[in-house]
Amino acid sequence: MERKTIYNPDSKESLNDRRVFGGNSDGMINFTRMKYLWALNLWDTMEANTWFPREVQMTADAKDYKFLTPAEKRMYDLVLSQLIFMDSLQTNNLMDNINPYITAPEINACLSRQSYEEANHSKSYAVMVESISDNTDLIYDMWKTDIKLREKNTYIAEVYKNLSGEIDDTKIVLALFANQILEGLYFYAGFAAIYALGKSGKMLGSSQMIRFIQRDEVTHLLLFQNMINSVRKERPELFTEELEIEVRAMFRKAVELEASWGSYITQGQILGFTDAIIKQYIEYLADRRLEAVGYKPEYNVKHPIPWVDGYASFNDQRTNFFEGNVVNYSKGSIDFDDF
Numbered sequence: 001m002e003r004k005t006i007y008n009p010d011s012k013e014s015l016n017d018r019r020v021f022g023g024n025s026d027g028m029i030n031f032t033r034m035k036y037l038w039a040l041n042l043w044d045t046m047e048a049n050t051w052f053p054r055e056v057q058m059t060a061d062a063k064d065y066k067f068l069t070p071a072e073k074r075m076y077d078l079v080l081s082q083l084i085f086m087d088s089l090q091t092n093n094l095m096d097n098i099n100p101y102i103t104a105p106e107i108n109a110c111l112s113r114q115s116y117e118e119a120n121h122s123k124s125y126a127v128m129v130e131s132i133s134d135n136t137d138l139i140y141d142m143w144k145t146d147i148k149l150r151e152k153n154t155y156i157a158e159v160y161k162n163l164s165g166e167i168d169d170t171k172i173v174l175a176l177f178a179n180q181i182l183e184g185l186y187f188y189a190g191f192a193a194i195y196a197l198g199k200s201g202k203m204l205g206s207s208q209m210i211r212f213i214q215r216d217e218v219t220h221l222l223l224f225q226n227m228i229n230s231v232r233k234e235r236p237e238l239f240t241e242e243l244e245i246e247v248r249a250m251f252r253k254a255v256e257l258e259a260s261w262g263s264y265i266t267q268g269q270i271l272g273f274t275d276a277i278i279k280q281y282i283e284y285l286a287d288r289r290l291e292a293v294g295y296k297p298e299y300n301v302k303h304p305i306p307w308v309d310g311y312a313s314f315n316d317q318r319t320n321f322f323e324g325n326v327v328n329y330s331k332g333s334i335d336f337d338d339f
């Protein structure tokens, strides 16, 4: 498949003929005339979610960090290090591997906003790392010394690599699923780990930062789920039994990887997290993601730690994380039903 033509004045493509990929649009980002209205809704939500990492108060975290147990410290460092990798990867992956093949200008706009947000997440990790450590390289370089971290990063990067290069229709659909999995599964053990610290009253600035990040990730997840669902309508012939088998295998592998990562970072030392709970949580998330794109759930398990969702929500009045003027930037919301 060819990369899209960026400026395409000879295009005769009608709005109705516009395609998520494989189309021939004129390339104009025209927010007054779009086919995919969900893209406009997402854009508006992303815009309302705008936030600035520097404005999250981290001074208390700098003190808290010194008093974390060795197990908590290890977990915190590993989580940050892994998140740093994923947002770095995703910033580039979106622009270099996905966007060149997406032929709906309104979706290109959302992808470019998403790519900026992933870089903004990298900025937030820098704020966190700088506030807790004088030697920032220790966390940034952990992948060089921690074999398990290196393995997780390498596996995820390999999946992306295999889905880039020579692209065909099936490959691009699989790449959409790979992104759905990254946005919807691979961040979640790490997020829950930071929330677990927050729940016990530690590292509240970090929790707040992660909530902002997670709110962005929800829109990223919706972006890919909406792309998948639109392609399912446009190109139903691509959604074969073989594709479903492959997608389920990708999900099972991702659940295995994320659950084992969750066990590795917590090592049975973090209150409220057993290996079984972590695994069930990731399985539960995988089921929701599968259902969101029209597939039956794989695991059929209940949410084992519903407090995480309440904790991650900006609407939860019981938690009190708003400090300084951060509250000014929390006007966006996340609601899966809106799309």
Ligand SMILES: [Fe+2]
Binding pocket: 087, 090, 117, 118, 121, 213, 217
């Ligand atoms: Fe991100």
Ligand SMILES: [Fe+2]
Binding pocket: 090, 118, 183, 216, 217, 220
């Ligand atoms: Fe993301």
